[in-house]
Amino acid sequence: MNSEKLSYRLETVTKYIPQDYKLADIGSDHAYLPCYVIQNGIVPWAVAGEVVEGPFQSARRQVEEEGLTDKISVRKGDGLEVIKKGEVDCITIAGMGGALIASILEKGKDKLEHVKRLILQPNISAISIRTWLLENGWGLIGEEIIEEDGKIYEILVAEKGKEKQAYHDDLEKGLLFGPFLLREHNPTFLKKWEGEKINWLTIAEKLEQASNTVENRKKKEELMKKIKMAEEVLEDEKD
Known part of the structure; x- marks a missing residue:
């Protein structure tokens, strides 16, 4: 995998990033996702955030190698502390547990004021994220479930407001299974x-x-x- 050819999982995440939104990718690892969306003309500018020294250095190297240092700001810090208020329109957090993603959002709540969209891909416990979104005024606008290399992943897309709209009838079932995924019922x-x-x-x-x-x-x-x-x-x- 590299920034020219993303994994199917990350490629699915990028599908939901609106054109010309400024992006922060939290837990960016090698910064493959920010490099990919910049190179494909999806976003004009991005932050790649990493809390661990090793991946932070890998992300920096990757961005330098791709000649994108003017378009991608690689920053070291915990969760959303790498971004300033109003700096980005969209946040992606992929490849972590749902409870960890929810706690990153909770800790960085004050940074979400001007953010228009969240795209979240938990490896487990998507219910933790759905619950957080519901309790914090974010409405699900889409979900996707995919399989790659024998592992199953869910991608959750949320925007501000209408937090209960996706859950037509059964809230408890919707939180566990995902309201959009429940309706689609794919294999x-x-x-x-x-x-x-x-x-x-x-x-x-x-x-x-x-x-x-x-x-x-x-x-x-x-x-x-x-x-x-x-x-x-x-x-x-x-x-």
């Missing part, structure tokens, strides 16, 4: 939740054998609720 979505259901059943069985503490009973109850929801969603497909 990758079904594969993901079939796998999750099997995983949850295994954990539930282990809890069944574990000591009957209040905590274990509560965990099992929560799991059974999720299993039931997954079964309903998968059943819809067969009808």
